Amino acid sequence: MAAVETTDVVVIGTGFGGAIPAYYLSAGGARVVMLERGPRLATADFTQDLRLDTYTRIVDLINGTGMSVVAGNCVGGGSVVYFAASLRAPSFVFERQGTLGRHLWPTSITRGSLDGYYDRVESVLPVAQQSWDEVSYAGGLWAAACARAGHTCNPLPVAVDLQQCTSCNWMLNGCVFGAKRSMLLNYLPAAETCATEIRPLHEVQSIAPATTSGSRYAVTYNQVDPSDYRVVVASGTIEAKLVILAAGAMGTPVILQRSAAALGGMPAAVGRYFSPNGDRVTLGVFDEAKVRDLLGLERAPGVPYEAYAIGRPITTASYDYLDASLPEFSRFSLEQIYFPPIVDILAEDGVDGPPVWFGVDKRTLTTKFASWLTVLAMTEDANEGVFGPPPPTGNFIRASVAAGVGQLSYPTAPETRQGWDAADAAVKAIVEKDGLAQHLLWKGGGNGYSAHPLSTCRMGDDPAISALDAQHELRGHPGIFVTDGSAVPTSLCVNPSLTIAALAERASALLLQRGTELGLTLRARVPPPGRTDAVRRRRCVNPV
C-alpha cells in the first residue's frame, strides 16, 4: 500500500481566501499544498472572446432555486474573473442584526479593527483610485445622471494597473494585458516563492480524520479532465495538520456537508445563511438626445453616449444610501457596471404585457444595447439562502462544462424584497428623471442573480447562528479554518472582494499564532508579500 501523502497545511481554493493565508503560512515556514478545482491560466492564456468554451473554462454559472450564482473556477478564483472594484465595507455593516435581531458579526470585528488589514491589501494588490479622467463613458453618464437627480457619485478604487489597462472591457475573461491585479500577480506567486505547491484541476470532495500520526485531517480529491470538469481522471488523499477551506461560498459548505458524517457532525450554520450580497441589477436604456440635452454629454460629434461596452466595467457609484442612520434593509450602494451580452436574455423588453423578456419587442430593445447602462445595487438581504444535501461530487451538478444545477434555495424574504424595492426606486428616480432613460428590470427566468455569494459558513460570536468562531476556526473541529466569502456574516453593501481579502489578512495573522498551538513551526510575524522575486525570496523561511 502506497504511503499516504502528508503536508503541514492543505488550502482548498486559490482565490482571495486561499491565496492570502497560503502566502503567510508558507512564508512563516509551513509546507503548504493548495488544491484548486479549476485550471491554471496565465495572462497569455486569457482571451477576449465570447465563444462559449473560452470564458467558461474559468467561470461557472450555478442555478439554484430562486437564485443563480456566478463563481470563479480557476487558479486565482474570483480574483481572475472579478471586475476589480475594491471598496471597504461601510461601518454600519459590521453592526448589522439582520432579521434575527442579534449582532451578526463577531464584536471583535469592526470597520476600525479591519482598517489596518484593508490598508495592507490595498498596498499589496495594489488598489488604485480612478480619477474622473479614468471613469468610463458609462460611469460618467451614471455620475451625471446622479448629479442631476441631486446625488453624489464617486469614481471608484479598483485593483487595476491603470497605466497598463487598455479599458478593453473583457474583465470576465481574465485580463489579457496583465493589468488586473488578480491573485495570480501578487499573493500566489509570493506563496509559490515560499514553496507553496498549487495543484489545479483538483476538486476536493471531503475531509475526514487523518490516518497518519502527526496529521489531523485527510483531504480527498478528484482530479478532473481539463476539457470537461465532469470527467474524473484520478483521485487521491493528502493529510495535513491544518486545513483551510477557501473554495468559495458556493463550494466550501458543500465540502463540509459531505464531510459531516466522517468528522462527527457539523455546526448547523454550515450551508445556511447564504447571502447574494443583496445584489440587484437593473437597466437604464438611455435616450441619446436627452443625454446630450439634459446632461450636456457628447463623446464624439453627434454621439452623446452609445458606449455601454466601452471602458472598464465598474467605474463609479453613489454612496448616498450608505447612510448609517437609515434603518436596516434600506441601505445600499448604486454602482455602474457593464455586463457582456451573455446576460442579455435577462432584461425585460420595456413594453407592457407578455412576453416579458423575449420576442419582437425584446429584439428591438437589444438594438439599443450601446445606449444601455446597468446599475448594480448592493443591498442588505436577510441571509435566507440554504443549501440542500450535497451532490455526489463537486459542488453542483454540471449539465454542461460550466453550468448546471446547485443545491441552493433562496426563498426571498420580505426584508430582502424591501431592500431591492428601495434600490429599484432609487435607480428609477435617477434614470427616469425628465425621461432621461427607461428603467427596466432583469426578469428572464425568474431567478435572482449574484456574483457575490457570501455567508454560507459564517463567523460570529453566537454558536447558534455561526459556523466559525471569530478566528475563522470551524466550531468543534480544531485545525479546520474557513477564510473565504463563506465566512463573511452578512451582505456588505459594496463589492465583497476587498473585505474578503482583509478578513483573510486578519485570519492569517491569527493563523500564525494558532498554527503554532496546533503543532506547526511558524514565525510569529510575516511581512506582506514583496513585489519582486528578490524581495519575495527574502520573506520566506524556505524559498524555492
Place this chain on the structure above:
Amino acid sequence: MTLDVTRRELLQIAAAAAAAWKAGPWLVRAPAAFAQTPPGDPATVATLEAFADTLIPGEKRSPDDRAIAGAAPGAGGVQAGALAMMSFPAAGTGPALPGLAAGLNVHATTFAAENAIVLDPSVPPFVSLDFARRTTLLVQILDGTGPDQLAYFALAGIVFLAYHTAGFLHTTDALAAGHPGLVAIGFPLPQADGKWRFPDFSYRQVLAQEHPLTTGLGSPP
C-alpha cells in the same frame, strides 16, 4: 412528415429530458460526433428552430419556411446560429436536443387540445402553431413553474447566446463575418491586431460631487 411516436412515448421522452437537465445525466463525456453534430432529424430541427424564432424572431428564409414565422424583418435567432449553438459541445445541450424538441411538441399538442386548435400533421405540433400561439405557449413554459422550466430556460439561454454573443464562433471571426446578432447589438470591433482596446473611453470631466465622507482611496465611510 409526422412524428413516429405515440403521445405517451413523447411524454416519457419529455419528462426524461427535463429530469435529465436537472439531474445531470452527462457525467461521462458525450460522444464527440454526437455532441458536434446538429440533430439530423428534420422534426427536431424544425421544432428547435421554431423555438429559437419565437424567442428572437426573424424573417423567413424562403416563402415556404414553416419553422420561422416571419414575425420580424432581418435575421433572428435561427439565422444567428441558434442550432449551431445548441449543438456546440460547451453548451451541454446537444445530447438533450431530441428530448427537448419532443417535449416542446408534447406541450404544443396539449396546448392545441386545450385551445381547440387544429394542428397541421405535416409539421411538428409546435411548428404548426402560429407565432402568437407559439409565444403564448413559451410564456407558459418559460415563465411558469413546471418541472421542465429550468431546462427550457437553459435552452432559451443558448438561443440568446447564439444571437447576442455568437458563442459558437470566436468573436473576431463572427464580427469579420458580419454575424447578424453582434451587428444588431452594435458590439464594438477590435483593433487591427484583433485585440480590443479603447484609447477613448472617458468624458474626462468631473460629472458629480463626491460623497463628503469618502476615504482617501475612494471607499465609503
